Amino acid sequence: MATDFTEDTATEAVTDSFANTSDPRLHTILTSLTRHLHDFVRETEPTPQEWEAAIGFLTEIGHHCTDTRQEFILLSDVLGISMLVETINGRGAEGATEPTVLGPFHLTGSPRRALGDTIDLVGTGEPCVVRGRVSGTDGSPLPGAVLDIWQANDQGFYDVQQPGVQPEGNGRGLFTADAEGHFWFRTCVPSPYPIPTDGPVGALLRATGRHPYRPAHIHVIVEAAGHATLTTHVFVAGSPYVESDAVFAVKRSLVHDFTLVDDAGLATRYGVSTPFRLADFDLVLSRAAS
Structure with missing residues (x-):
């Protein structure tokens, strides 16, 4: 059944998608991470440009990782x-x-x-x-x-x-x-x-x-x-x-x-x-x- 994705339903929709995770620890970590990240977004209300900048920052972190340096x-x-x-x-x-x-x-x-x-x-x-x-x-x-x-x-x-x-x-x-x-x-x-x-x-x-x-x-x-x-x-x-x-x-x-x-x-x-x-x-x- 299709679910309307709203501010109120977003977190439950994503955490429910992990219901078939076979590893209990992985399930716990993913659902907790989702809840905290969603709460962060609701609290700070980033603009699309700010969220793009955040993703760009993490991308740059990866680009700076080498065999001798872990950014x-x-x-x-x-x-x-x-x-x-x-x-x-x-x-x-x-x-x-x-x-x-x-x-x-x-x-x-x-x-x-x-x-x-x-x-x-x-x-x-x-x-x-x-x-x-x-x-x-x-x-x-x-x-x-x-x-x-x-x-x-x-x-x-x-x-x-x-x-x-x-x-x-x-x-x-x-x-x-x-x-x-x-x-x-x-x-x-x-x-x-x-x-x-x-x-x-x-x-x-x-x-x-x-x-x-x-x-x-x-x-x-x-x-x-x-x-x-x-x-x-x-x-x-x-x-x-x-x-x-x-x-x-x-x-x-x-x-x-x-x-x-x-x-x-x-x-x-x-x-x-x-x-x-x-x-x-x-x-x-x-x-x-x-």
Whole structure:
């Protein structure tokens, strides 16, 4: 039977069209999305030209996605959606390290490195040693935990942003924790940096008077058998923009001191020059859902 499509009947007409969706979760998501989008349109009453501009904006987002840059993730980040998803999914993981956003520059092929190796292949930044321990929420070590590490250099750029300037794999490494769950590696102190602003997300920030900067940080993904995978950051205490991260990713528990050390013996032990920065942080994983 034909149905008159009006402001009052529009939402029900569309949600009813999903009645034969076999996947219950997909049905829930589509019907909820439809209701919220229809409510948004009723509230803001966009003109056809404004709606066309919105579609054009999303089209441009897609055009700016490449193998090394994900503009949709960037949009999700600056709207706070990425952090909201992480925060909701981190509920109930009491005692575990808090999660935060993946970011647009993660690569699945980080080079495997031995504990103690450096991920700074250029050597222009301030030397830094990062060390810590991976454990479960009960305090037991997680030997063999795999840590995927990546960061910007001391100039605020990832390797994929500067092909031909930075060596491929600079600032990246895949490490395996030892029998006691310990890990350590050498690097340089990362720099604050702006997220890419040469695309539609940058235009959005400019239109809203927002800055594009992120505080200095190191990305970490940790995996261990029987435990939930953790995606998080380690933020440099005192870094500019810690209080105003463009992607809302800072959590107090993730801010750590990068302590200045001027100890020749310790520098020799870690294979760095003095003075250097030392960052200690532990990573605690919750049990995987059964």
